[in-house]
Amino acid sequence: MHIDQLEKKWATLSLGIAGLFVAIILGSALFHGIHAPSNVETIDSARLHLSEEFAEDNLGLQRNPDGSVTVRLVAGRYGFYPKTLTLPAETNLTFRWVSLDVIHGVHIPMTNMSTMIVPGYVAQVKTVLRHTGDYPLLCNEYCGMGHAHMWSNIKVVSRSEWDKSNKSAGVSHE
Amino acid sequence: MSNTEEKKLALTHLWVAFAAFALAAVMGLYQVVERSGFFGFLESREVYYASVSTHGVLMGFVLTTFFIMGFGYYVATSSLKLPVWNKSFAWAGFGVSLLGVVLAALPLLGGAASVLFTFYPPMKAHPLFYIGATLLVVGSWFWCVSMIVMYMQWKKANPGAPVPLAMFATTGNAMLWLWTSAGVAVEVLFQLIPWSLGWIDSIDPGLARTLFAWTLHPIVYFWLIPTYTAFYCLVPKQAGGYLFSDEMARAAFILLIVFSLPIGFHHLYMDPEQAHGWKILHAIGTFVVTLPTFVTGFTVIASLEIAGRLNGGKGLFGWIAALPWTNPMVLAIILGLLMLIFGGFGGLVNASYAMNAMVHNTAWVSGHFHLIFGGTTIIMYFGIAYYFWPILTGKPLHSPSLAITQLWSWFIGMIIMTTPWHILGLLGQPRRIDSVNYNNLLTLSWEPYEVTMIFGGLILLVSSGLLVYNLYKTQIGGESYQGEVEYAEPIHAPSDLPEYLNSFKVWNIIIAVFMLIAFGYPILQFFRMETFGSGAWGV
Numbered sequence: 001m002h003i004d005q006l007e008k009k010w011a012t013l014s015l016g017i018a019g020l021f022v023a024i025i026l027g028s029a030l031f032h033g034i035h036a037p038s039n040v041e042t043i044d045s046a047r048l049h050l051s052e053e054f055a056e057d058n059l060g061l062q063r064n065p066d067g068s069v070t071v072r073l074v075a076g077r078y079g080f081y082p083k084t085l086t087l088p089a090e091t092n093l094t095f096r097w098v099s100l101d102v103i104h105g106v107h108i109p110m111t112n113m114s115t116m117i118v119p120g121y122v123a124q125v126k127t128v129l130r131h132t133g134d135y136p137l138l139c140n141e142y143c144g145m146g147h148a149h150m151w152s153n154i155k156v157v158s159r160s161e162w163d164k165s166n167k168s169a170g171v172s173h174e
Numbered sequence: 175m176s177n178t179e180e181k182k183l184a185l186t187h188l189w190v191a192f193a194a195f196a197l198a199a200v201m202g203l204y205q206v207v208e209r210s211g212f213f214g215f216l217e218s219r220e221v222y223y224a225s226v227s228t229h230g231v232l233m234g235f236v237l238t239t240f241f242i243m244g245f246g247y248y249v250a251t252s253s254l255k256l257p258v259w260n261k262s263f264a265w266a267g268f269g270v271s272l273l274g275v276v277l278a279a280l281p282l283l284g285g286a287a288s289v290l291f292t293f294y295p296p297m298k299a300h301p302l303f304y305i306g307a308t309l310l311v312v313g314s315w316f317w318c319v320s321m322i323v324m325y326m327q328w329k330k331a332n333p334g335a336p337v338p339l340a341m342f343a344t345t346g347n348a349m350l351w352l353w354t355s356a357g358v359a360v361e362v363l364f365q366l367i368p369w370s371l372g373w374i375d376s377i378d379p380g381l382a383r384t385l386f387a388w389t390l391h392p393i394v395y396f397w398l399i400p401t402y403t404a405f406y407c408l409v410p411k412q413a414g415g416y417l418f419s420d421e422m423a424r425a426a427f428i429l430l431i432v433f434s435l436p437i438g439f440h441h442l443y444m445d446p447e448q449a450h451g452w453k454i455l456h457a458i459g460t461f462v463v464t465l466p467t468f469v470t471g472f473t474v475i476a477s478l479e480i481a482g483r484l485n486g487g488k489g490l491f492g493w494i495a496a497l498p499w500t501n502p503m504v505l506a507i508i509l510g511l512l513m514l515i516f517g518g519f520g521g522l523v524n525a526s527y528a529m530n531a532m533v534h535n536t537a538w539v540s541g542h543f544h545l546i547f548g549g550t551t552i553i554m555y556f557g558i559a560y561y562f563w564p565i566l567t568g569k570p571l572h573s574p575s576l577a578i579t580q581l582w583s584w585f586i587g588m589i590i591m592t593t594p595w596h597i598l599g600l601l602g603q604p605r606r607i608d609s610v611n612y613n614n615l616l617t618l619s620w621e622p623y624e625v626t627m628i629f630g631g632l633i634l635l636v637s638s639g640l641l642v643y644n645l646y647k648t649q650i651g652g653e654s655y656q657g658e659v660e661y662a663e664p665i666h667a668p669s670d671l672p673e674y675l676n677s678f679k680v681w682n683i684i685i686a687v688f689m690l691i692a693f694g695y696p697i698l699q700f701f702r703m704e705t706f707g708s709g710a711w712g713v
Contacts, residue, residue, distance in 0.1 A: 001421050001675070002666040007472065011422075014468035018461045021522065025461070028528040029454055036443050036531065038450040040699070044706040102297050102711050103379055105444070105535045109602020109616060114531045116445045118379050119296060120706045123446035136614040140535035140604035142290050144297060144713045145219045148607035153614060 035126040037097075037115040045119040048074060048100050060085070063166060068092035075117045076100040078146035080137055085154045088162035089132050097123040105141030108154065116141060132156045180251040180258050185566045187244025187268060188559065191237045192642055194275075198232035199638035201225045206591070206631035210624040211609050222608040223288040223713065230291030231282060233548070235310060236275055238397045241555055242351075243268070243317040245400050246344045248562065250321060252659040253338040253407075254328045259320055267316025270309050278306025288713045290606065292390075293366070295382050296708035301370040308362050311355050321348035329677075336668045336676055339420055340407040340661055343427045347399040349678055350431045353685060354396055357388025357438075357693075369710060376707030380447030381700040387438035388693055391460075395434040397547065401554035402427070405474045405507060408561065410662035412503040415481025418473045420664035424675045426473070429466040432681055433459055436692030440525055444534045452696050453527065459692070460525045467518065474507070477662070502577040506557025509585040510550045517546035520596065538599020540606070545592040548634075553584055556641055562659070563648045570655040572647035580640040583633055591630025594623035 028034055048054045054074060060082045062070040069091055074081045076099065087093065097106065099117040107114035108129075115123040139150035205225055208216050251258050258264055281287035281300035289299045293307075325337065325345040337345070365377040365385075406423045410416055417423065439456035442448050482493025498504050520542040523529050533539060560577045564570050571577065599605075603620055610617055610624075674680050 001668070001670055001672060002419070003421055004419060006476075007419055007422050007469075010472045011465075011469060014465050014472075017468065018464050021464075021526075022458050022461045025457055025527050026454065028526075029450075029457075032528065034528045034531075036450070036453065036527065037446045038448060038453060040447060040449050040703075042703060042705050045708060046706070102708075103294050103383075105604075107534065107536070107602070107604070110532075112531045114444055114534050116442075116535075118383065118445060118447055119708045120378060121380055121446040134614065136602070136612050136616060138602065138604045138612065141294075142223075142606040144711070145223065145288075148219070148609050149611050151612050151614075 033126075034112075035124075037123040037125050039122065039124040041122040041124070042120055043098055043122050045098065045100055048098060053096075054098050056081075061087070061166070066092075068094065070094045070096065072096045074098055074100055075104040075106060075139070075150075077102065077144055078139070078150040080106065080139075080150070080152050083152055085137075085152075086162065086165070087129060087154060087156050088159045088166075089129050089156050090159050091128065091162075093127055093129065095123075095125045095127070097125070102143050103141050104139050104143050104150070106137060107140050108135045108137055111135070114140075129156050132158055177251055177257070179261055180247060181566045181568075183258060183261065183264055183268070184244040184248040184562070187240045187247070188562070188566075190272065190275075191240035191244065191555075192559070192645060194232040194236035194240070196638055196642045198229045198237070199635050201229040201232075203631045203635040205229065206627050209608055209610075210628055212625070212628075217609060219608045220285055220288070223290070224282065224285040226606065226608075227288050227290050228279070228282045231278065231307075234291050235307070237552075237555075239271065239310060239314050242347070242396065242400055243271070243314060245403075245558060245562075246317060246321055246348070248566070248659070249340045249344050249403065250324045253340045253661060254324060256324055256327060259323045259327065263316060264320050267313045267320070269313070270316065271313025274306045274309025274311075274313060276306070277302050277309065280306075292386070294386070295366060295369070295377055295379050296711050297713055298370055298710040299713075301367060304362050304366045304370055308359070308367070311359060314351065314355070318348040318352050321345050336420075336671045338661065339417075339423055339664075340403055342424060342676070343399055343403045343406070346427050346431045346678060347396060347403075349682065350392060350399070350434070351396045353435055353689070354389050354392040357385045361385035376709050378700055378705050378707050380445075380705065381697070383442060383445060384448065384693075384696055384700070387441045389438070390441050391438040392434040394547065394551075395430055398551050399427070399430065400558070401510070401551045402430070402470060404503065404554050404558050405470060406477075407661050408558070408659070409474070409503055409507045410477040410481060411660050412501050412561070413478055413481035413497055414485050415477055415483075415662075417662045417664040418476040418480065420666070420668045421671070421675060422469055422473050424668075424671075426466040426469045428675070428681055429469075430463065431678075432685055432688065433463040433466075435685055436688040437463060439692075439696075440530075443527060443530050447700075448696055452692075456692060457525065457527045464518075464522070467514075471511070471514070474511070478504075478507070480665070500574070500578055502560035502574065502581060503557040505578060505581050506553050506560075509581060510553045510557075513545055513549035513553070513585070513588065517542060517550060521546065533599050535605055536599035537603040537605050538596050541592040541595030541599060544595065545588060549585070549588045549592070553581060553588075556581060556584065559641070559645060563645055564655045565657050565659060567649050567651075568655055569648055569651040570653050572644050572651055576640055576644050580637050580644065583637040583640065587630050587633030587637055589630075591627050591634060594626040594630075598623050 097117045099119045104117040112127045281303045287299035287303035437459035482496040485496040487493030487496025
């Protein structure tokens, strides 16, 4: 068997490049707080209204004792519920998403808030939004004829501004 | 050896492939125009999604499968110098696949299967769509059997001798496809068909996505291997040189086949039904599968350099100018490699566990896919077609200069279409939208890119037309041509090849172990936890 010296060198170099990439990926995945939705938590999508967590009254923002905020949203053809949201910037946010019908996907452009929403599962994403402003919330998985109409706008405001309009601790029905 | 029947078999497969391609190309232009929103009278989401679904099935499943089968039969017969084993069996496979395409086309064109070529449940298509898609795959399994039987016939007749590289790769691809298609076959047979017929009420979309991910990554290597086979076995000869290394080529094919399989979860990075650990395991595998592509880049470019220097090219880069740029196959590989560099970069972004969150399911992904599949993979299918058509039809190529124009226009069109597509993704545009309805300032910034994409689509459609026209004119031409496929010689003929570079036995065992590790528990978990199925939803 004949393997050229040059080729051996190149193979070693390629292995090094791939190894470097893997090291970077692992480093960022393990130490940079990357929280892809991987909670493997099931829920009956046909009975969301009867579930404690995703009944209509419990949707939206919930301020937690540690200052973080949990955001519960339901995706269904063709919208995200609740319809409007004002989120605090520079705050630990935990998004919990469920679908009431088919598979959806959702992202907020220019942020790490991205997840698939698979019926039968709760998709949980943790992130911090750094910049204030108006962002679209977009369905990114084909979900039927109205897919391109499935969106809403969210507002990100500074933490102090958000605190002013969300004084009470506990559930907010904003 | 008379191989008239083999030629007919190969040519018939290839014509089905390119007919599907031509139809899908027309749909492609319609789609890019419709979604731009600049032509209000064209707007119809029903037609748009029926078209996108058909375009995806035709390009992704019909063009590829029939091309791979036709190419494979002829590679087998010409490289092994054996007749195609049991020709009625081969034609039966062709018939089953074609029947599948026709059955699936009925609901697709009628708008009853607008579930896109990924057909994620719980959106349900007409049962005929799933049945047709299954038959297409079952027909391709006939081809897999033929390839494996011919490979074994040759090995038996030539004990210990190295299997010709082109056939080694083709047999590897047949085995890869059997492994690959198992995931989606289980999904379709045990979930989608019984559910679409109403025999079962609900299915678990999480399990369905996991099974689909089993198939979703290696299928692109099933499509790519004929392209790489041409890179290694046909191009060096066409360029006037030799293959740099036969052994490294075998190693690259083996790595591609083994490592393309257990890595499908990079399609599920953003999914809730699989845990981090499994995703990261698949992420590491995804980077391992870059190795054979790095090796291929090196070996193939080294082979081209040898050819360039034999043609009189001097200096560090002079050999590039000395390559026969007017040979369709050589031009196809040059343009294909350029697109591979851009597309490969995009692929590394997608494969990166963290970065993927920024581009997941955005227009970036469609742009990436079109560049690397529609670009690198398919342009080499064109190169192969221009080389094979005279051999298979016995007539000289109608217009070699038109072939060169066609390849350049395909490259230019693809760059013009996919560059804005990538940018749209970075600007947040979701994939698979039929129009832009979002009332947000950000979406205004998308418009110039939508316009640019129309020009790309237009050039690509013209280019498709040139291809089919040239092949058709070749077929009906009056002159005659005598020629056979000429495979590139390696600089050093392979000798004392270890068994692991000349057979797949040990690799199939390794694949089985890898698949058990990569997919065993992730599939088993659905039967261990309490899951809630979904009923059927229309589109």
